[in-house]
Amino acid sequence: MFYRVAGQYKTSYQADYALFPVKQDAWLLALVLIVAFVVFPLTASDFMFRALLIPVLIYALAALGLNILTGYAGQLSLGTGAFMGVGAYACYKIVTIFPELNIIVAIALSGFFSAAVGVAFGLPSLRIKGFYLAIATLAAQFFLVWLFQKWGWLYNYNASGAIQVPNTQMFGITVTGARASAMSQYFVVLSVVCIVTFLAINVTRGRIGRTWKAVRDMDIAAELVGINLMKAKLSAFFVSSYIVGIAGALFVFLWRGAAEADLFDIQLSFRVLFIAIIGGLGSILGNYLGALLIVALPVIIGTVPAMFGLPISSAMVEHLNTMIIGALIIGFLIVEPHGLARFWAVIREKLIIWPFPH
């Protein structure tokens, strides 16, 4: 009833290939954007921005980057955390060397560094496949984190070995550093995420996206129909690591405020991989749903015992949290191995024919 597609005629191929062939999808997206841009800033508290909204957006962006590599181009990566680190450290170096540069420009530039590193570690993918390729990204993961610790130049030879985000301003408003307000940071993150998502949707719909999907489904067959495997795989590594690098820069500059090398360890890689898989490999929407589940759920579970006044120590809450997340991951994989995005697709189908059963 609300999702009725009857009567929406397409009279040209352009209309059929449009971003929103069904009008209700566009309305729904508009509603979500209004909530994100207007309703949340008016109602949400600082805690909500810092603990929930900003991390969800940043993790979703990182998962989007990984999803392009794993979900669209079919190359398994376990090194997302380290590539996020490359983005963050590159951004830190850019900001400290050129302090007057706009922070958005610095973040956009830092993506290129992680993209270059990503392509370098993507080179083995031309020869190694499947789980064996995971070792190449694992090598990146452990080697880069070690480098972040040992190469003093990266953190300007700080005694603490950590990078500290300086205060920077944009249009007269402080957006990074200790003095920035949560709301301004939220707006920066939201804008970056929206722009990157829009670009990613169009890249994956276009020619490059189709070559990636062909390589994912069967690379030898793709080669036989004339796809240049090297170009396809390396471009996937490039785009993916670029987005992951931006997510890493946002992660440190607009959320954590400071970072040590350990922040980018393998746990971070796995968390992003979870988000991409729980959300749905090969889908853009899924990253957001997955991030909501993986990032928001622990926060919510953490507040439940306090709500009922149960005397549980915070360490215990953390242990239970790990356990519940593990169980949930297994549960979701069993119920819907194709992820939350498929879940939404099923619901949407049902809504379109509702109230009829067929």
Place this chain on the structure above:
Amino acid sequence: MERLHSIFVAPFADMVAAPDFFLQVVWEGLVSGVLYALIALGFVLIFKSSRIFNFAQGIMVVFAALTLVGLHERGVPALLAVPLTLVVMFFLAVAIERVVLRPLVNQPDIILFMATIGVTLFLIGLGETIFGGENKVMITSELGIPTGSWIMEPFGGFVSIEQKDVTAVVGAVLLVIALLVFLNKSKMGRAIRALGDDHQAALSVGISLSTIWVIVWFISGIIALATGIVWGARAGVSFALEVIALKALPVLMLGGLESVTGAIVGGLAIGVLEKVFEIYWGQPLLGGNTEAWFAYVLALLVLLVRPQGLFGEKIIERV
């Protein structure tokens, strides 16, 4: 020139100048190599029989060791705690087969891989909830493992060998022999290998998938307990073990995912080489702690030459 000298000449000169120290380093590397090989064996067994890349092997090691120590803390005598832990590992295998694997039969590899990471998180949470997150001491002497050390004097130098390390190596060798005999001689072992070769064909001649899976996961549980005892005796029982278990991945890749021999050779090679590299190149030239990444980079380099690993089955692709 000086740089080249410090890379290509000085380390070897050091080795020759102090052969006793070199032997000590190799021995240390060999012992950790045995442990890597043990963890990798658990992986290989499960991968061979079900094509599941079992990420949870590492946490199974921790969980088995924690259960053993936890039972002992609650007053169970050490020699009774071992069989009790094995019972727990058996029920764990049954539970994993029932709850996780059975509903996920025929899903793509990466989904099953993710499911085992889910199992990992669950077991971490469960272990911490039951036994607490703090470090524990392995009940080495209670289990009758000698703790002294032998001093040897080759080349007029001095090499100290811990008796528990020797026990570990001997135990590991016995375990591997038992496993090879089981896999190659017994009926059940043949069924496991048949399932690994061809699922459908094995099913059609009446081999029960679920029974074999439970058995394979249980054997991995036994290996996990052995690894847990040995490693716990060296470094204490804590969840940090789980990170060390990640080392089994390059070991596997180096040896080839399907090969028991590969797991053993890969484990020993990585154990020795990373120790030698760390002592002679890592610490003087690179600022140390190269053990964090050396194994992975080595495996990557080997894979570039042999994409299926040293002993893996040749990958044949058809369209």
